Amino acid sequence: MPLLEISSLKKSFRGPDGLQLIVDVPRLELAEKAQIALAGESGSGKTTLLHLIAGILAPDGGSIKLNGGELATLSEGERDRMRAQNIGYIFQTFNLLPGYTCLENVLLGMSFGPGTDRAFAEQLLRRVGLGDRLHHYPRQLSTGQQQRVAVARALANRPKLVLADEPTGNLDHANAREALKLIREACCENGAALLLVSHDRDTLAGFESVVQLADINLAARRIAA
Amino acid sequence: MTLPLVVRKSLRHHALSTAITALSIGLAGALLMSIWVIKTQSHETFTNFDGGFDAVVGARSSKLQLVLNAIFHLEASPANIEWKDYASLTNHPGVEFAVPIAMGDNYRGFRIVGTLPDMLTRSEYAEGKRFRVRSPGRVFDIALREAVVGSFVAQKLGLKRGDKFHPYHGLNFNEEHQHEEEYVVVGILEPSNTPADRVIWIPLEGVQKMTGHAVEAAQQISAVLVRLRNPIAGQMLDMQLNRKDTRLTFAWPIGTVMSDLLSKISWFDRVLALVAYLVAVVAAGSILASIYNSMNERRRQIAVLRALGARRTFVSASIVLEAIAIAAIGTVLAFVVYAAITFGAASVIQAQTGVVIDAWRFHPVMLWAPLGLIALAALAGLVPAMKAYRVDVAENLAPSQ
Numbered sequence: 001m002p003l004l005e006i007s008s009l010k011k012s013f014r015g016p017d018g019l020q021l022i023v024d025v026p027r028l029e030l031a032e033k034a035q036i037a038l039a040g041e042s043g044s045g046k047t048t049l050l051h052l053i054a055g056i057l058a059p060d061g062g063s064i065k066l067n068g069g070e071l072a073t074l075s076e077g078e079r080d081r082m083r084a085q086n087i088g089y090i091f092q093t094f095n096l097l098p099g100y101t102c103l104e105n106v107l108l109g110m111s112f113g114p115g116t117d118r119a120f121a122e123q124l125l126r127r128v129g130l131g132d133r134l135h136h137y138p139r140q141l142s143t144g145q146q147q148r149v150a151v152a153r154a155l156a157n158r159p160k161l162v163l164a165d166e167p168t169g170n171l172d173h174a175n176a177r178e179a180l181k182l183i184r185e186a187c188c189e190n191g192a193a194l195l196l197v198s199h200d201r202d203t204l205a206g207f208e209s210v211v212q213l214a215d216i217n218l219a220a221r222r223i224a225a
Numbered sequence: 226m227t228l229p230l231v232v233r234k235s236l237r238h239h240a241l242s243t244a245i246t247a248l249s250i251g252l253a254g255a256l257l258m259s260i261w262v263i264k265t266q267s268h269e270t271f272t273n274f275d276g277g278f279d280a281v282v283g284a285r286s287s288k289l290q291l292v293l294n295a296i297f298h299l300e301a302s303p304a305n306i307e308w309k310d311y312a313s314l315t316n317h318p319g320v321e322f323a324v325p326i327a328m329g330d331n332y333r334g335f336r337i338v339g340t341l342p343d344m345l346t347r348s349e350y351a352e353g354k355r356f357r358v359r360s361p362g363r364v365f366d367i368a369l370r371e372a373v374v375g376s377f378v379a380q381k382l383g384l385k386r387g388d389k390f391h392p393y394h395g396l397n398f399n400e401e402h403q404h405e406e407e408y409v410v411v412g413i414l415e416p417s418n419t420p421a422d423r424v425i426w427i428p429l430e431g432v433q434k435m436t437g438h439a440v441e442a443a444q445q446i447s448a449v450l451v452r453l454r455n456p457i458a459g460q461m462l463d464m465q466l467n468r469k470d471t472r473l474t475f476a477w478p479i480g481t482v483m484s485d486l487l488s489k490i491s492w493f494d495r496v497l498a499l500v501a502y503l504v505a506v507v508a509a510g511s512i513l514a515s516i517y518n519s520m521n522e523r524r525r526q527i528a529v530l531r532a533l534g535a536r537r538t539f540v541s542a543s544i545v546l547e548a549i550a551i552a553a554i555g556t557v558l559a560f561v562v563y564a565a566i567t568f569g570a571a572s573v574i575q576a577q578t579g580v581v582i583d584a585w586r587f588h589p590v591m592l593w594a595p596l597g598l599i600a601l602a603a604l605a606g607l608v609p610a611m612k613a614y615r616v617d618v619a620e621n622l623a624p625s626q
Contacts, residue, residue: 047619047623048619051618051619054532056531056532056618056619056622057619076537077536077537077538080531080534080535080536080537081534081536083532083533083534084533084534084535085534089532089533091532091622091623092623093623095525095529095532095622095623097234097526097529097530098238099234099235099237099238100234104230104234108227108230108530108533109533111226111227111533112227112530112533112534112535112536112539113534116226116227153533157534
């Protein structure tokens with residue numbers, strides 16, 4: 001049984017030109033511990049798809065099964081709980097909370113799910129090379145270091161699935177390569193599957209499995225046309 | 226653990242607005258508490274204190290003026306009455322005990338009251354409490370120019386046993402109106418926390434026969450303080466002196482006279498209370514405004530927390546809790562400001578009237594004002610909390626979106 005199983009997933013938004021279908025994915029699967037990259041240009045519905053999988057957005061129709069459980073029919077509160085317990089999210093802009101130290105940011109990542117485990121949070125930060133920056137604030141870190149904190153935070157709740165939305169988009173080439181390596185290794189070590197979306201060729205090049213979003217998202221195809 | 230952490234971080238992040246709003250809550254709480262405590266305690270003192278007497282007899286005037294003058298040593302004496310009035314009162318079957326007083330002089334602004342030693346040795350200013358002269362010291366001899374000084378006067382003027390002074394004519398201090406007579410301090414009263422602490426006590430004849438006073442004053446007194454055997458005696462004297470006689474006024478019962486005054490000026494208390502309530506509402510409004518105005522800046526953080534799995538109720542609760550925390554800090558400040566206001570007001574009241582306000586004596590306002598302000602703040606926090614509840618996570622996760 002795949003870890004993630006999407007079928008007939010649809011999501012529309014009301015825009016100036018009326019209702020616009022942004023996501024129309026007939027089928028997508030992701031096995032446990034697998035790592036897939038979704039390639040797509042801006043506006044192709046990448047972020048919306050990730051938000052749907054994470055339960056941040058509710059779909060208009062279709063099915064999203066995570067670990068056998070149906071997400072699409074869950075209430076918002078149930079989706080919040082599911083996200084807190086099963087999903088780690090890495091954002092392009094890191095989204096670290098500026099008033100919180102590195103350790104506190106990572107602890108927050110686990111507090112809504114399995115509960116805080118300070119030793120594990122410290123272990124994750126050491127793993128991403130920030131063992132000596134536990135009590136530093138994001139503003140005191142370089143961009144690359146901030147992304148590493150974001151990686152540690154995404155893994156803090158021991159997720160089954162990590163969603164990464166353009167995780168290297170804000171990094172220079174060297175940092176991007178290093179960050180990607182770290183994300184993939186850390187997911188492997190923690191037994192988490194990885195679904196990464198990017199439009200950057202260098203980022204996508206490292207993946208054995210790259211899916212063009214336009215191939216699975218019928219809406220993206222229509223938008224492009 | 227997460228909720229307190231989020232609240233603490235937010236308070237720290239918005240330190241300036243937290244401090245200002247907490248201070249406004251502090252001022253509101255302090256104002257509420259000090260108004261109620263000062264009002265309650267001063268009412269209690271003014272209506273319960275009678276100096277150990279039931280009534281005051283003086284020249285025809287208002288009862289209030291008599292009581293303020295003879296018991297609280299505040300007003301001027303309306304006029305003098307004859308010694309024979311005192312003598313007839315002492316022989317009245319309903320009178321247990323009567324003490325004459327004569328006023329009209331001061332020493333450096335503090336009132337000099339001529340009386341008999343009974344005033345200091347026999348009367349009970351409160352249940353079971355009599356005036357006590359500090360050791361070594363004694364009550365004045367009626368045949369000598371001796372004085373017993375109230376504790377507040379002694380402290381303010383630095384008077385001690387053996388010191389000599391010349392009285393000044395009138396109730397207000399004027400250096401040009403010094404009397405020739407010289408008095409020696411033979412005793413200092415222990416503090417009684419009553420208006421007596423602000424008085425210099427000398428023999429009755431000393432005031433009556435002071436040089437410069439009118440000759441007829443030698444046979445006159447300002448008022449008579451009366452302790453009755455029973456309330457029926459009060460009704461008898463009321464009939465006799467207030468209704469049949471036109472020369473005298475019988476102010477009885479003393480507490481009722483004072484409560485009549487206080488009820489007449491109760492509108493002032495209500496205005497003060499209204500002001501305090503308004504300040505409290507404005508303070509709660511400032512919490513609402515400061516959090517509400519920062520909501521735009523908070524949207525991103527709320528979205529991130531939600532993306533990490535926080536529920537809508539969590540982010541709303543964190544906002545309400547933040548408002549409560551600001552109010553809680555404010556109430557701590559309120560007690561500090563309250564102490565400053567009340568101690569300041571208490572020393573002014575004591576200096577002016579001799580009435581002592583005990584700032585730390587428990588009053589229910591010390592409980593309901595802080596709790597009320599916290600409840601009001603929680604209510605104010607509900608508005609931005611509702612806004613936090615409605616924050617769209619997807620829209621606010623990325624700055625560019």
